[in-house]
Structures are given as C-alpha cells and as structure tokens.
Amino acid sequence: MQKRTLGKKGWEISVIGFGGIKLPLISQKECEILLNRAIDEGINFVDTADCYGDSEEKIGFALRGRRKEFYLATKIDERDGIGVRKKLERCLRRLRTDWIDLILFHDVRGSEYERIFDSGGLETLEKAREEGKILEIGISIHHSLPIMVKAIESGVFSALMVAYSAFDEDRLAAELLPMAHKMGVGLIAMKPLAGGVLAERPSFPKNKKFIQGESLAQVSLQYVITNPNITCAIPGMTELHELNENLQVGRLPRELTVEEIKAVMECVGEAGKGFCRNCGYCLPCPEGIPIPDIFRFESYYDRYNLKGWAREQYRSLVVNADACSGCEQCLELCPYEVSIPEKLEIAHQTLQ
Ligand code: SF4
Ligand code: SF4
Structure with missing residues (x-):
C-alpha cells in the first residue's frame, strides 16, 4: 500500500x-x-x-x-x-x-x-x-x-x-x-x-x-x-x-x-445534471436557507442511513427548507441545474 x-x-x-x-x-x-x-x-x-x-x-x-x-x-x-x-x-x-x-x-x-x-x-x-x-x-x-x-x-x-x-x-x-x-x-x-x-x-x-x-x-x-x-x-x-x-x-x-x-468525466457529466455537489454557489439565499447543508443532510439520511443524526441536524438549523419563497434566485446561480426549490420541498418532507 x-x-x-x-x-x-x-x-x-x-x-x-x-x-x-x-x-x-x-x-x-x-x-x-x-x-x-x-x-x-x-x-x-x-x-x-x-x-x-x-x-x-x-x-x-x-x-x-x-x-x-x-x-x-x-x-x-x-x-x-x-x-x-x-x-x-x-x-x-x-x-x-x-x-x-x-x-x-x-x-x-x-x-x-x-x-x-x-x-x-x-x-x-x-x-x-x-x-x-x-x-x-x-x-x-x-x-x-x-x-x-x-x-x-x-x-x-x-x-x-x-x-x-x-x-x-x-x-x-x-x-x-x-x-x-x-x-x-x-x-x-x-x-x-x-x-x-x-x-x-x-x-x-x-x-x-x-x-x-x-x-x-x-x-x-x-x-x-x-x-x-x-x-x-x-x-x-x-x-x-x-x-x-x-x-x-x-x-x-x-x-x-x-x-x-x-x-x-462522462459519468460526472451524466450524474452532474441535477446532482448537488455542495459547492455553495447558490448562496446566499435571501431567506437564509442553507441550501447545500440541507441537501447534504438528505444524502446522509438516504445513502448512509444516518437518519436520526440527519434529522437532528436539520431541525437544529435556524432556517429550514419550508422558508423557501420560490423566488428562483438560486436557480440562476447553480451551475449544475439542480431544481432547488422542488428538491428543498422533498428534503423538508424527509427531514422535518
Ligand atoms: S428559491 Fe427558495 S431557496 Fe432559492 S433563493 Fe429563493 S428562497 Fe432561497
Ligand atoms: S444547489 Fe447547486 S449551487 Fe447549490 S450547492 Fe448544490 S450544486 Fe452547488
């Protein structure tokens, strides 16, 4: 090794x-x-x-x-x-x-x-x-x-x-x-x-x-x-x-x-569309939603079975995903075409 x-x-x-x-x-x-x-x-x-x-x-x-x-x-x-x-x-x-x-x-x-x-x-x-x-x-x-x-x-x-x-x-x-x-x-x-x-x-x-x-x-x-x-x-x-x-x-x-x-790189391209890379380019959200953190907690919930921890982290956030006003400002900033407001709604249902 x-x-x-x-x-x-x-x-x-x-x-x-x-x-x-x-x-x-x-x-x-x-x-x-x-x-x-x-x-x-x-x-x-x-x-x-x-x-x-x-x-x-x-x-x-x-x-x-x-x-x-x-x-x-x-x-x-x-x-x-x-x-x-x-x-x-x-x-x-x-x-x-x-x-x-x-x-x-x-x-x-x-x-x-x-x-x-x-x-x-x-x-x-x-x-x-x-x-x-x-x-x-x-x-x-x-x-x-x-x-x-x-x-x-x-x-x-x-x-x-x-x-x-x-x-x-x-x-x-x-x-x-x-x-x-x-x-x-x-x-x-x-x-x-x-x-x-x-x-x-x-x-x-x-x-x-x-x-x-x-x-x-x-x-x-x-x-x-x-x-x-x-x-x-x-x-x-x-x-x-x-x-x-x-x-x-x-x-x-x-x-x-x-x-x-x-x-x-082809795989990256294929998965990349709509896949949150946690880059933070979509921030700041005018409502103060920590978008990448929420998607990361969701992936811990789904992929690593850290359900309790992910929910605990989500609930301890000052602003949750349900504060999204749908202004779509983040959509213009995300280079990876993540449907942020839609995905935030799903994340909220999972983690709340
Ligand atoms: S659409 Fe929602 S998450 Fe995106 S910037 Fe507006 S309030 Fe923030
Ligand atoms: S939603 Fe887009 S811009 Fe925001 S962290 Fe994920 S990949 Fe980056």
Whole structure:
C-alpha cells in the first residue's frame, strides 16, 4: 500500500484510508472482518466521527488490541470548550483507546469557524494534546472555500478534510489543494466517490471493467489519489469486495489513461445534471436557507442511513427548507441545474 506523509509530524499514512461512515449499515461481526482485513492488508488510517451512529463503538471493539497498528481519526461537531471536552471523552470511551491521533472539528460552517477560537473549543483540544489524549488537530469543511482558506492560513490545523472527487475538480483542484499541500496541511479526501454516485452510473454497468480490469469505482478513486496534493482518500466501505478493490487501487496508484479520464468525466457529466455537489454557489439565499447543508443532510439520511443524526441536524438549523419563497434566485446561480426549490420541498418532507 502506497504511503504519503500527513502534516508536519511526518506520519506515513496509507493513501487509502478506511472511511467509517457506513459502518452503522453492517453488523459488528462484519465490521470486525472488514476492519481487521483492512489493517492486515496495509491500511493504517481509520476515520470515523462522533455523529456516525455506532461507527466509533464498532471500530473500538473490532480493532481492540491493535491500536498501535493504525492512525485513528475522529470528528466532533462541538465548538465550545465544555462541549468539546465532553465529546472527546465520549470518543475515547467509545473507541476504547487512550489517545486519538487526529481529532477534527467536524463540518465547520459560517460563524462556527470563529467560535472554535472564541468559545474555548480549540483551547480545550490544545490542552488535551498536552495531556496526550490527542496528537493532532484538524478540521473538516464541506463547501465553504473562504473558510478552507482561513483554516489553511491559520497554521493551527495539521489536516484538512474536504469532500473531493472528480466532481470537485473545477472547484478545489487548481488552487486550494496545492495551497494546503504547500503549507504542510495534510489533505484527506472524504466522499472520493461522491457518496457512491461515481461507483454506479447507468451508462457504465457495474460489471463492466476498464482495460486494466478496474471498475468505475476504482478508476474514480485512482482519479482522486492521482492528485499529488491529496494525502489520503477515505472511501466508506461495507463489503469485502469494496475493500479489495480499494486495496488494489492503493497498491498500484497510477496515472489514468485519456480514455479513463474521459469515462470518469462522462459519468460526472451524466450524474452532474441535477446532482448537488455542495459547492455553495447558490448562496446566499435571501431567506437564509442553507441550501447545500440541507441537501447534504438528505444524502446522509438516504445513502448512509444516518437518519436520526440527519434529522437532528436539520431541525437544529435556524432556517429550514419550508422558508423557501420560490423566488428562483438560486436557480440562476447553480451551475449544475439542480431544481432547488422542488428538491428543498422533498428534503423538508424527509427531514422535518
Ligand atoms: S428559491 Fe427558495 S431557496 Fe432559492 S433563493 Fe429563493 S428562497 Fe432561497
Ligand atoms: S444547489 Fe447547486 S449551487 Fe447549490 S450547492 Fe448544490 S450544486 Fe452547488
């Protein structure tokens, strides 16, 4: 498995990490088989989050006794000192470990970035680092480029986790990723297959393979790690065949052929129409509706079975989708032809 260096401490982590977001979909026994196989085969970076259902508990139990064999990352959605401390202790307990290698402020949006600094969240993690309970601090940001830039420039975070797949090429690849890399910030690509969308396209049947015998999912994953600025991609996995395919990609990272890039881009084009990429170009909405966040919560609800968490997040928003006045301002701004007002209505029905 190819290794790349994460952050300033020089951790050598596998270019393919284990994304734990889908673990709530499978049994404890299946998790044990999958995770242990992943570690046996050279994956040494495991990612989860406090909000991924029972993912932390499953990882903690499945990999008990093997803690020194991998880097463990988890994410918390608290911003203030008391909340962060409480969540950190819970993460440690659920993961059955004395230390977490990388802890990230999860899904930071809008004014939350400042709150990390102003309300004691960062200070608490820095103290936890002195205590040896965590080793590094990172941040995950889904769609705000200005916040990503601020986080990179702050010099505070060792790693930045961003949603990056072939869908995000035009948005992130040209400037943001090289900038982070240059500043020594490790880049972890979450959703490298766009939540599975790039693994299954109608125009590319599941059993069809590329010349090298690789599936569409593999070629799409190759596409992500071909970017030298990416330290590690963390596809979510629930089945052994997915793990095997991902291992094969990590063992033989290679440049894609022109035909393969064309095929991936055709899939992007096909799925792209009407598919929300969480880019945030449609903002601001005059009613204050956080459009990309709502579509993301909906995808967590549908694709990852994080129903409770998605509903909780939706209900905690200051403005919900039912505030849409139908002004259609966002439609002019969305480059991907998402039928926003229509889709917001559906999302509201699902998440309210
Ligand atoms: S149509 Fe709805 S979501 Fe779009 S900008 Fe107008 S109020 Fe906001
Ligand atoms: S609705 Fe369109 S503009 Fe808004 S985040 Fe999604 S893809 Fe981007």
